Amino acid sequence: STESLTTLAAELATADDLELLQGAADLQRYSKDAYDYSPILQPQLESCRADLVVRPLTVAGVERLAAACGRHGVPLTLRGSGTGNYGQSVPLEGGVVMLSGALREVEHLDPSTGVVMVQPGCLMRDLDQHLRAHGRQLRLLPSTWRSASIGGFLAGGSGGIGSIRWGFLRDPGHLLGAELITVEREPRRLQLDATEAEALNHAYGTNGILTRLQLATAPAVNWHQISIDVETWGAAVALLQRCTRSAVELHLATLLERSVLQCLPAWSGPESDRHRLLLLVAPDGVSTLARLAAASGAVLHDLGPEDLGGGQGLRDLSWNHTTLHKRSEDAGWTYLQMLLPEPELPAMEQLKQRWGDALLWHLEGVRQQGAARLAALPLVRWSSTEQLDALMRDCREVGAVLFNPHVITVEDGGLGVVDGDQVAAKHRYDPEGLLNPGKLRGWLESISSPGCPGSPHLSRG
Template sequence: MQYRPGDPVDWPAVRAALAGLDLDDSPAGRQRAAADYHWYSPVLAERLAGRAPDLVVRPRTQAEVLEVAAACARHRVPLTVRGGGTGNYGQCVPLCGGITLDITALRRVLRIEPGWASVEAGVLLHDLNLAARASGQQLCMWPSTERIATLGGFIAGGHSGIGSIRHGILADPGNVRRLRVATLEDPPRVLDLAGADIQKVHHAYGSNGIVLEVDVALTGFVEWQHTIALFDHYDGVLRFGLAAAADPAIDLFQLSAVERRIMPYYAGLRGRLEDRDAMFAQVSPATLPAYAALVQAHGGRLVVQGTEAELLAAGLPSATECAYNHTTLEALKSDRGVTYLQVAYPGPLDADLVARQMQRFGDEVLFHHEFSRAGGERVAFALPLVQYFDEAQLRQLIADFEADGCRIFDPHTWVLEDGGMKQVDTVQLAFKKQADPQGLMNPGKVRAWDEQVLGIAGGQLP
């Protein structure tokens, strides 16, 4: 029998089933457990306000996770899993109350071998990187929130990040090698997923299984040089980026174009750089001379270079802090009237199209672009800052970008399919029916379940 929003829960029985575990029903604890970065979106901030779990459980072992899973299945309790809470779409916000399972205590690094690491899902990406570096390795990619994000959360809600220009996106073969997942049944099953089966759980918002362990790919450690190159025009930055990304003589870990109107939002750069458009990059020391020569050949100037530690010691932000949604965060620190969109451009990126968009949108939209790889192909996408007025404005901007042939990954919805896929992932839905037969995991986030299983409109708040 499937769970429906508003079904009653026998909380005394649930508490009895979870006796001995770390439980928290304090108002502060419940609110902390419902907090993630969905406040980047004024639409989500308004519509998800006040949502919180009834109870927070902090398991200390995988065995305790299984106890929680069994109790939720037995007593029909909605369950939301959270890690570091760095997601942007309200993945950690329970729409129907219930239990939030905080997995951040499951942070053991189980094994590091050449080319891969086996870890518990609650490990911080930064801590895993430190452990990998002790073996002469590093992660292939990480989000700009590396210091506070968990690997399990990155798998459940992430797509790509710093390093994707070199290693592709998370979904590309080999980047994630195994997931160990607990089902929401009584008793729960523990499943090991490998190969294509990983996609049954990857980027599913924690809606179809509790990730316990991850085998993730590692690569050889490089002391990347963080650089800033300045250009007279933004289309020059983009044309340089296309050339640098295609140059086999240059080893890149990050390539992030930022137009000059965004530069004042970076606190560490205010007053320190000229009024120019910029390329932030991470380049291997061995290929830095080739990179610098290409900058000069495209009319730019390399004005900052150094290791991450050297830049931070000089009071400058690292290249990581000027990329992806960290730029959105930097803007929001001083301007809460800003929000953002996520725009994938048809390949290869057309710098003239971007120039036309900049002319059309004016000061309403400020651009920065990420160069990346996906499916073996070079790609580029933008996370433009938007001077926000209302939701109708966002929908019009989305329509305008789509009319230009761009694809929008909408960051202003909590519904999985509405954000990026725009269609039902039949593989994930089939796996949810097996792993979460009552529909207890993160209810309200999967439109296909609500429509095809429950017969109600998906994504509706109860």
């Protein structure tokens, strides 16, 4: 209620480790993320507003904030850099938005294992830079890695640059532990091991406030940039697969259909009427890629070692940055995300036949449960909800597994299945359901019907 919010704001204003932002511009700015990539989410979310924005300067400040929200029953939505595409950090029920940006310390890097302990608000660019100074690097990065926070990636992202080698964030082995703060009248600060922390991985900040992450890293590599232009789509897909299944170390393997190239910025490379592969490869793999390209009659451009400073590298054309570039040219485009069925080519050809130029292919080589697979983030010309639904139906019909970017719950953006451990964690760490309300469908089902997965009656406690 307005009364609890006024009391809460007055109480928090007395703490010197909490910054309060209450101006209309701040409330609007921090209530939005990159959901405008979805013409379906846009109208659903644009009127959502925080009543108060709070930036804790210390972990004790986070505890103070969690206690105040717990006492007054005020919703609390966590925010890193607000670059999520599904409204993950949008406060559906108003209340407080917490900014994690001041909690950005890299606390410890174990030189023998490369395991890093970091606060959630640390920008991934800063974390990667810190790691590189010690001979390590992040395993997985979204293409927004320059602006995204590590906590936001862990809680709201899934994979990206590096997924060709390291799979996805929820695969066991990336998140090795976490510290969290519960939301209740007297919040607890808990140290979770890898098994316990798993329930907070990709949970949109619905079941605990992360204040420290323990993550595995990889040895640093000075990645080399290669682009390869290929005449036909079939040959391009075959070459992509030959590259991803060869014994070279890759960090990125993107394939763009020829008409996608036209929307890329001028710095992206020479104009071409061919399909283009974009690869980040370890220096000792360059000659092998050249050999594979020559064998398929393709034109290879060696762009030299990556410059991580400039924001104009091949990684800045990959993953959802491809969508970004297309939308900067024409905002009437949106996208889908899917794992393609095997064999990929007939499925893609079938969809292309039905949807023509309203569907432009963008593929990413990934490791899915240990196997080399192709993910697709096709660009889709927006016309209506019915058309998008029909396209998704067609994709499922040819055997693709969709990860729908036009929905707001954790489950519906994934495989549609409730993760009982995520819901059980919410019952333990956020018993009043104040964290990011409306985003964990399993929680809503568990409180309306106690026999559901994760409900306290069924959970492991």
